[in-house]
Amino acid sequence: MKRLRSPIMPLGLGLLVAGCAAGPDYRQPPQSTLGVPDSYSVEAEPAQAADLTRWWTNFDDPLLQSLVASAGDGNLDVAQAVTRLRQARAALVSSRAALLPSLSVSGNYSRNENIAGGTSTYTLPDGTVTTISRGSGDSFSLGADASYQADIFGGNRRAVEASRADLEASGFDVASVLISVEGEIARNYVLARLYQAQLANARQALAIQDDNLEIAGFRVQAGLVSSVDQEQARQQRAQTAATIPSLENSYNQAVSRLGVLTGRPPGALKQEMAEKKPIPTGPGTVAVGIPAELLRRRPDIRQAERNLAAATARIGVAAAQLYPALNLGGSIDTNATSFTDLTEIITGNVFARIAQTLFDGGRLRAQVRSNEAAAQGAFYNYKQTVLTGLEDVETAVVALRTAREREEQYTIALDAANNAAILARSQYRAGLTDFTTLNQAESALLNAANSLSQARADKANALIQLYGALGGGWGEVVPTPDLPPASFTETTLQDR
Structure with missing residues (x-):
């Protein structure tokens, strides 16, 4: 079978011996091999994006800002990512230990007691008679052992290199999870405000339809119209009323989700969210910079790069096993019948x-x-x-632009629908039009109001998506291998 040539070989990932360390030395792949274009394929602001570490402050909503800012404090997904970071830190310490010799010491003390006591008399070969007392005896011993595996071909050094890259990747994983949680909190907040707006639209329409039903009933009693008008009004009212429980259920789900995302019970935020507030709005434009900047800004991309570095180092770990292993060691021992005599004879x-x-x-x-x-x-x-990150940015840019266009058009549509409904209502009361025309005008008004609310929510969500796609929501909080344990949680997440 013909062997395929690896596309990674130009990147230096072949099995090469670099100096005294087996395996290839890692080099970050150039942008040309990653498919990074010079510019985006959609119309986007090429200026470098401003600091997006706390992008939620760009929205005009203090409660939204507070909830998103608390993502690192209570969210359990972030907490799990931090535990993975601590595991990676411990693995690095373990890998470094293989570069050092191991030393163990031992000591022993024993005492022999002759319960019977007494003496024993012995006659030596030359006729001399001697007496030996059968009593107690002490025994002391000390020992030390040392061993060291010489890292001649760099297998242990490559293992440390892989563990260090794993630790850095785990730090970027924490940042990626944090960004995801922040975005999910913001999206659920926008959803909750959208459902509040749609509930207000439905209740306002229901109040108007109550009046229409009453007017239709009066006109039927007066013999001005048939009962068809009254039944149509009753049907329209019931259909509008039926949407309210569904919207209330969706609103409850969004608020409950917000509670869990912030590490609290589902109902913890219901009181804070009860007051109706508008859908949050953000800035009119967002600079996205050039595609190459994503390689630095997005933690998921940097995590993938560190995973590549770790995988490259592990080639050297495996390659070092092909070569001879040299182990050095030694031991030192001493024993005596008294503690003060331990240094007399050492082996x-x-x-x-x-x-x-x-x-x-x-x-x-x-x-x-x-x-x-x-x-x-x-x-x-x-x-x-990398390519997915570029896709995320372009998708969010287009989503933001189209949402703004829809918002502009639905604003016009709502104004026109409101005017049409007022005219239709006035004409129906005056007997100048039928109920079908009024019904259509009222339905169009409710649809236009809901569509405008949806467009505003889509615009807010597109902004949230764009901020996340650009790598916003985290700072340079990735720990270095020399940081002491647990400092990452204390100095980064709690400071947010």
């Missing part, structure tokens, strides 16, 4: 051992090939994450 030994696998059925080489394939997969994931 020790030093050893060195070289081991080389001669035959394992191809297991070690297969592990190298497996790690090479994993690195290739990590590269493909990195490239896909």
